[in-house]
Amino acid sequence: MYSNLWLDEKVKDNGASVELNGYDEASKRVINALNELKTSKALSGLKIKASCSKVPALSDEGYRLAFENGVYTIFTNTDAALVYAVFRLINLIRLKADLKDPITEIPKNPLRMLNHWDNMDGSIERGYSGDSFFFEDNDIVINERTTDYVRAVASLGYNGVVINNVNVKGAACDLINERFIGKVKELSDLFASYGVKLYLSLNYAAPIEDETVKSADPFDEKVIAWWQKKMAYIYENIPDFAGFLVKADSEGRPGPFTYGRTQADGANMLAKAINPYGGIIIWRCFVYNCKQDWRDLKTDRARAAYDYFHDLDGEFLDNVILQIKNGPMDFQVREPVAPLFGDMSSTNQMIEFQIAQEYTGQQRHVCYLIPWFKEVLSFDTYAVGEGSNVKDIVSGKTFSRKLAGMCAVTNTGNDFNWTGHDLAAANLYGFGRLCFNPDLSSEEIAEEWIKLTFNDDTKVVSNIKTILMMSWPAYEKYNAPLGIGWMCSPAYHYGPDPDGYEYSVWGTYHKADHKYIGVERNSTGTGYSTLYREPLKTMYEKPETTPDELMLFFHRMPYDYKLKSGKTIIQHVYDTHFEGAEDVEKMNALWLELKGLVSEDSFDRVKERFDHQVWHSKEWRDVINSYFYRKTLIPDEKGRPLY
């Protein structure tokens, strides 16, 4: 059993009159789209006409929707776009849009992807919603839920899914071998029937296991031949296979560095092998020294991706795309935007977000991440002068790249509600919408999702929207302050542990002492701030011009430094932590008002999560505040309890 997410209720036959013109009726996408049109409760009795008209402006994935002369009309150029269009039409009707003014929507991002970190034993790395629905006991599972998942992601216009964890081990190595290739093909066909491409994560070190190769050196002829043969085998079995995601030289995964080669050498070797078949290689930039000595003050993990990739601009083949995490560290609740964005004008780039709430409450805390992603996307990199926003760089617009886009590590699992916390589904929904159109506002997306998921009762919409919009700022308030990050328990990444990472190998230190906290990252420190273009470089150079929310990311500061807000750092810590926990009380109260207005099951599930969050946000508040108080012995101006 599992919930229906935001999808429309199905009826046996909705009596809609549907006319399809110009589509290949044998196409599975068309069959699926037609089926949606015929069974959507929202479309009951309506007249619908969909036409495959070559309208260049719509390109491959766009659609035009209208209500003309009593008929709902759909125009697309492809059958894949028809799938997206149908779902969008259904949603718009459910949202009571009248469509008297036709709308044309074309996805802004070529790649709109979800990355699953699902392991073949059924576990999910950083999964907070139960086990995998793709894998169980080292086998692939294909059942009703698989279809409903693909249908749900297609309904938002996602066009690619990586089904397995980037850390490819054990049985997952066999996804490209005889053992599983048949089932991968079956899954890939199912995905394709909704206009979604299936990708796999790949074990870069795979040929090492082959007794006749025993290497993964990208310059080794045997290695090159091994991959050529492997790609031929894959495409023989799955002719429309999309490509691979690769994590190499990262957190213990082998890669080209092992052989003294560059990241480009590694990526290009694979890209050449897959190129004859039209596949792509998505190469992650999450490369850093994960065995740092904490006493080493010179190495700065924040610089790593930049330092490893910056000089390689122009060296990557056209069917390689770099996948860059939004920030320079690792999905913290607040980080600057990674300086690599816009830094490489001759290299394909896409952005990687994480809707799995690894560091943002693990789907036990509500944390609507779309406002945070919006901030990142609208960040001006000044790559080609003012207005070089991240969203235009990753969409390919700025540097006219065809291979470009956005992806997120997903938050789904086998739980009844798919995402652990019912409200976490807003991130799965919202991220899909954002990939399609980064200009949508967080509020708009939230409202759509609430209405499609719950109902359009004014209180329901208003309260849940308020909860969602409060949630990320609240989480930031009661967590590590001012961009410093990493004050959570190591390994679990959950719950407060201010010194948890302080003496470890992870390169994530705050170095707090009695007087100061933070690592100096300007030109006198690690130089990280100098990796940005002007005027950012100058802005981040000095505390006076650095935005408050990133103060402790960029600078080592005394606790009594006055922020632009007029508060000292220490008082800011106290105030935000008390506020954050109060915000959770408010969100909880707003939810409790919805009893009887949303389904009882959903109400109870969210209530239970809030019970935990109310308690846990106070743990965060008291631990962080006490940590700072004990270190400084500076009392709270308002005399609230510190321990």
Added chain:
Amino acid sequence: MYSNLWLDEKVKDNGASVELNGYDEASKRVINALNELKTSKALSGLKIKASCSKVPALSDEGYRLAFENGVYTIFTNTDAALVYAVFRLINLIRLKADLKDPITEIPKNPLRMLNHWDNMDGSIERGYSGDSFFFEDNDIVINERTTDYVRAVASLGYNGVVINNVNVKGAACDLINERFIGKVKELSDLFASYGVKLYLSLNYAAPIEDETVKSADPFDEKVIAWWQKKMAYIYENIPDFAGFLVKADSEGRPGPFTYGRTQADGANMLAKAINPYGGIIIWRCFVYNCKQDWRDLKTDRARAAYDYFHDLDGEFLDNVILQIKNGPMDFQVREPVAPLFGDMSSTNQMIEFQIAQEYTGQQRHVCYLIPWFKEVLSFDTYAVGEGSNVKDIVSGKTFSRKLAGMCAVTNTGNDFNWTGHDLAAANLYGFGRLCFNPDLSSEEIAEEWIKLTFNDDTKVVSNIKTILMMSWPAYEKYNAPLGIGWMCSPAYHYGPDPDGYEYSVWGTYHKADHKYIGVERNSTGTGYSTLYREPLKTMYEKPETTPDELMLFFHRMPYDYKLKSGKTIIQHVYDTHFEGAEDVEKMNALWLELKGLVSEDSFDRVKERFDHQVWHSKEWRDVINSYFYRKTLIPDEKGRPLY
């Protein structure tokens, strides 16, 4: 494959002439003892005569050994004592004792036990030497290794072994049911054949699972009847079964508190049920609130065992014995002696140590614990005036208790060398010797063990003895200072994490701030110090009279307080941490000198552990020192690096 521990090499027939008088030749113990006499290499060609002579002074477990008229003679009163005597004779001859002056040895402690925390899936809770050799895949294993284990512990005079973890779950619940009772009987018989009794840990909550009972209330007639029936069943199958160890109301285990009953109510209910068969109930006093709010300054875990048990003196039945951990907390490298010892004159008490190095380096660091146990055992409780040492209380002497003794959580597992670190076997050996005779010195025991395990080369004996004697003090130096404990990583209990327990539920806080560290436990604080008798109470009341090594256990102190050593607390921290790491370098150097003088395998294994310890002791040094430095910003007087 596994090593031979300290046991003598066996030969097919040593040609010794052996005469046994007065023993029951059908007794398995006698058969085993005779076999040892006939196959011990050390006894080759010697004349031995063993007599079962009723010498009241030897009691049940003592023996007299002598060399008279060219014949080695053994006197014992029982066949169990014959086993201990034979092994002792062999060892004495291997150690080149001449026995011209007869020696009489009678174990000082009635109970001399090892507690295994082995789970039936084969894992060992806090096990650092591989998996269990008693259990595998939820079944009991009996093989050659089982026999060699029993032989090894019998050779030291241990007379009881609890084979399963005190946390009794899953399959382990069936150890007293039809599923396993046959194999338990088989194991018990094997143990008995070496004069060792087999005990089981028991699930106090077992009758809850019975649909007709559904309770564990010790006052519930159904519960009482359930246990009576269960004991009858057990003794029908294993007539000489020794008894049970019980962990109740502790760390999530249910117990009498669940039903508003006292610990005595719970223990006595079981004791009554087992009494008709001569069995005993060993009741652990490790009862405390493991869900403490860290903000709560009033609750003091150190008081818990005392507070829960103190008033129950005289209420426990004669076949109940309380098993009390050496300190009030949990096997830290330094704690005061638990105030419960000697506090209950009308209650059987035994002491629980831990040779599994849970908090003392997990058998990756060398840590010879006998000197620490000796300190505890010679601690004067003043229970009946000066000289009321712990060793006399737990041996039953002070209060004339027959049921009394010592036990240790054991450090054994399926590793080749049984104890992970070759040198950790000194604790298994040493603890057995200490149970037999707490007056032996740590050095004596170490020397015996070295000669029996390695050889009697002067350098071997001298270097290893120096290593062993340096090891516990070194570990204390580079760990949490001055008795404060718990600066290790939670869950793993390994490696430094100064604030790891600070904001948790475990009741183990140091509350360090910029100026002070520690919890005040005197009469103005939690009152813990008042639980001791005079003059201890007065001594622990004030820092001036509190021993330096326990300063931060008893008092909240400023970092610049001058210890009796003349050093400030902060300088003491720095100095000891530098010294501790240097001590490890010294121990390592002493070991490296032994290349070629001990077996190559053993040399390499220990070398590898030292490689780790050398590095890890520096981690401890730098993390603890940096933690204190960052908190205080007080520099090291000697200007050594702090981070």
